[in-house]
Amino acid sequence: xSITVTVNGIVQQIxxxxxxxxxxxxxxxxxxxxxxxxxxQIIPKGLWSSQVLNEGDRISLFQAIAGG
Amino acid sequence: MSNNSLSxxxxxxxxxxxxxSRLLTGTGKFSNRDTMAKAIQACESELVTMALKRVxxxxxxxxxxxxxxxxxxxxxxNTSGAKSAKDAIFAAHLAREALGTNWLxxxxxxxxxxxxxxxxxxxxxxxxxxxxxxxxxxxxxxDPVLCKRLEEVGCAAVMPLGAPIGTNKGLVxxxxxxxxxxxxxxxxIVDAGIGAPxxxxxxxxxxxxxxxxNTAIATAGDPIAMAKAFKLAVEAGRIAFESGLAGxxxxxxxxxxxxxxxxxx
Amino acid sequence: MSFLERFKQLDWDDIKLSIYSKTSxxxxxxxxxxxRNLEDFKALISPAAEPYLEQMAQQSYLKTRQRFGxxxxxxxxxxxxxxxxxxxxxCGFSMGNRIKRKTLTDDEIEAEVEAIKKMGFDSVLLVTxxxxxxxxxxxxxxxxxxxxSSFNYLAMEVxxxxxxxxxxxxxxxxxxxxxxxxxxxxxxxxxxxxRGKKMDFLYRLDTPERLAKAGxxxxxxxxxxxxxxxxxxxxxxxxxxxxxxxxxxxxxYSISFPRLRPCAGAMQPKSVMSDKQxxxxxxxxxxxxGEVELxxxxxESASFRDNVSVLGITSIxxxxxxxxxxxxxxxxxxxxxxxxxxxxxxxVALAMKSKGLExxxxxxxFAYSG
Numbered sequence: 001x002s003i004t005v006t007v008n009g010i011v012q013q014i015x016x017x018x019x020x021x022x023x024x025x026x027x028x029x030x031x032x033x034x035x036x037x038x039x040x041q042i043i044p045k046g047l048w049s050s051q052v053l054n055e056g057d058r059i060s061l062f063q064a065i066a067g068g
Numbered sequence: 069m070s071n072n073s074l075s076x077x078x079x080x081x082x083x084x085x086x087x088x089s090r091l092l093t094g095t096g097k098f099s100n101r102d103t104m105a106k107a108i109q110a111c112e113s114e115l116v117t118m119a120l121k122r123v124x125x126x127x128x129x130x131x132x133x134x135x136x137x138x139x140x141x142x143x144x145x146n147t148s149g150a151k152s153a154k155d156a157i158f159a160a161h162l163a164r165e166a167l168g169t170n171w172l173x174x175x176x177x178x179x180x181x182x183x184x185x186x187x188x189x190x191x192x193x194x195x196x197x198x199x200x201x202x203x204x205x206x207x208x209x210x211d212p213v214l215c216k217r218l219e220e221v222g223c224a225a226v227m228p229l230g231a232p233i234g235t236n237k238g239l240v241x242x243x244x245x246x247x248x249x250x251x252x253x254x255x256x257i258v259d260a261g262i263g264a265p266x267x268x269x270x271x272x273x274x275x276x277x278x279x280x281x282n283t284a285i286a287t288a289g290d291p292i293a294m295a296k297a298f299k300l301a302v303e304a305g306r307i308a309f310e311s312g313l314a315g316x317x318x319x320x321x322x323x324x325x326x327x328x329x330x331x332x333x
Numbered sequence: 334m335s336f337l338e339r340f341k342q343l344d345w346d347d348i349k350l351s352i353y354s355k356t357s358x359x360x361x362x363x364x365x366x367x368x369r370n371l372e373d374f375k376a377l378i379s380p381a382a383e384p385y386l387e388q389m390a391q392q393s394y395l396k397t398r399q400r401f402g403x404x405x406x407x408x409x410x411x412x413x414x415x416x417x418x419x420x421x422x423x424c425g426f427s428m429g430n431r432i433k434r435k436t437l438t439d440d441e442i443e444a445e446v447e448a449i450k451k452m453g454f455d456s457v458l459l460v461t462x463x464x465x466x467x468x469x470x471x472x473x474x475x476x477x478x479x480x481x482s483s484f485n486y487l488a489m490e491v492x493x494x495x496x497x498x499x500x501x502x503x504x505x506x507x508x509x510x511x512x513x514x515x516x517x518x519x520x521x522x523x524x525x526x527x528r529g530k531k532m533d534f535l536y537r538l539d540t541p542e543r544l545a546k547a548g549x550x551x552x553x554x555x556x557x558x559x560x561x562x563x564x565x566x567x568x569x570x571x572x573x574x575x576x577x578x579x580x581x582x583x584x585x586y587s588i589s590f591p592r593l594r595p596c597a598g599a600m601q602p603k604s605v606m607s608d609k610q611x612x613x614x615x616x617x618x619x620x621x622x623g624e625v626e627l628x629x630x631x632x633e634s635a636s637f638r639d640n641v642s643v644l645g646i647t648s649i650x651x652x653x654x655x656x657x658x659x660x661x662x663x664x665x666x667x668x669x670x671x672x673x674x675x676x677x678x679x680x681v682a683l684a685m686k687s688k689g690l691e692x693x694x695x696x697x698x699f700a701y702s703g
Contacts, residue, residue, distance in 0.1 A: 250368065
């Protein structure tokens, strides 16, 4: 069963019961330097493996990049 | 490589950390990640800034963090992109979660042309972020009163600008930097506008505690060599300051002697 | 860090040694700088600076003119009471001294105010002994607004009060407070303060900070020169101001330099400061700090005051009477200290004019606040 979420504004179909940790792996994100917010709520790293995504979640994903 | 006597006697203390290097660097504008990493290594900078942005799932940005973490530098995420205190506070929490550090360079520029920092939003955000447990290093205009206000709300340092970001114009705000340095109870880090090693040396001679340099290194002909030049300039400026610069001789106008009335007393 | 904590870091003997070890090279370096720190101040008050006095005076003159223009502020002390519950070896008002004690009533105050206004003054310094119960907050609550209604600027030199009391007096019109530590050397301090609340060295030392926290506009500090090694004591005054300026950056500061003078119950000063040294001190303060007010009272002679007026002083008193009721009634009862310059306010103003300084009776600083 798949659900619809947006990741940084882009609509994505993902499996039900997907956690943030599996999303991180699916998107091939580095271990350090990333952070997720779901519906503008920042999710602590410790909860990524337990945080299950729901239908309609607006996921924001940020990463450290070069800057002054 | 540099021993204590070359770097100056006093270490730089910000909040609860001490640093040997008084040169902070930014990671922006380098042509590639490898050059960036080598330049930072060459100048032995220990506190390095980076930004946060939404991941573009199509075209990924370079992972700049791994080389920095490997080099053991302290991370100083900034809130660039924030146009208001609300944005900056959100960005700060994101950065803390993403990088595992509560150190923060607070920068709020609603003006996209000149990137001038918003003093009101910066003060509001600083006050809240200090309460939220951040070590706040605010980037601001060289406004002496604003710097005292930022200090009073608990910022760990102040980062007044030398000139607008990216202009390499040097210490345009010199007069005001001197006032800020004179009045400050926290470290003063001159940020933005430093275009040449001589600018960095001057800032240190005036008594600044540190400088932050990004554009002048990243866009130099040879960034790695330029980084080294900045390192030497910051050290030279600091040693000069600590050794007691001889001032210019002022020739006072002697009309008639002021102390003649004392006689032989 | 509070000043009390900062004070613990100041070692009297180290500082004294440091001052006396300054060389002519240190002095020349200090003189060549445009921005001077406390180490430079030490050099400028050290014996090594004595040969450079004329140069110091020239620079101090220029620096003062640049910041203050060609003006001299005038103020007058108004002694409200000579009641005191302290015993201080150097003061005529000591509780042990058998003098006629007086505290002015409202009517007597009005008479003083009238006499003072006729002299042209608009800035007044209220002075009392230190008697908490008989001349305390109740007395001040009544008299401060009463007197302030007739003058533009009101300062006080009374016993140290609590922060809340200062804040309250500020709402009643208080602009400035002078509180002199007398000496920053705790054991010498205890030798001269034998009875009464003034024995509490630390409470007094903390007073400028309480004043700053209460938002008082101008805070006056000073040491009583002669109680201890004057150089070390005056360094502590500078260090105190240095601390206050950095933390309470919205207040103004003032320094006075009373030299021990004869009074009833006379005692010998531990160190005697010559006229030359007082000039050196005034110039050193000014060279170190361009903004601080330097205030000279009528303890000093007319000719000394006239000569020194251009060198860095920005505020002087004139025609002072240091006994309560002395303006309306000029019979000398017992003064707190002997006046040397007895000229009228007008004469002093004319003397200043001859030096190129315009007498300023009113401080325009408060155009818009309260």
